[in-house]
Amino acid sequence: MNATDFESTLKQMPFRRFTIHIGGKSVDVNHPEQVLVTQNKNTVVVALPDSGIQILDMELISSISLKGSSRSKSKSP
Numbered sequence: 001m002n003a004t005d006f007e008s009t010l011k012q013m014p015f016r017r018f019t020i021h022i023g024g025k026s027v028d029v030n031h032p033e034q035v036l037v038t039q040n041k042n043t044v045v046v047a048l049p050d051s052g053i054q055i056l057d058m059e060l061i062s063s064i065s066l067k068g069s070s071r072s073k074s075k076s077p
Contacts, residue, residue, distance in 0.1 A: 006061065006064065017029060018065060
């Protein structure tokens with residue numbers, strides 16, 4: 001996944017909930033304020049509902065899928 005595609009999904013108006021897929025795991029994003037993309041755009045930090053955080057390497061994100069939709073964005077080859 002490239003940072004431009006990720007950020008466009010995060011910033012779309014109105015916001016649409018989505019799921020990040022990475023290494024056979026998934027992380028749900030229900031609100032844009034739940035996500036921080038570092039300044040160099042290499043790392044994504046997601047605040048989890050249980051007050052924890054998930055730190056993800058942008059390059060390892062295989063795809064994101066919009067909730068309530070069959071559309072997904074995959075990592076570019």
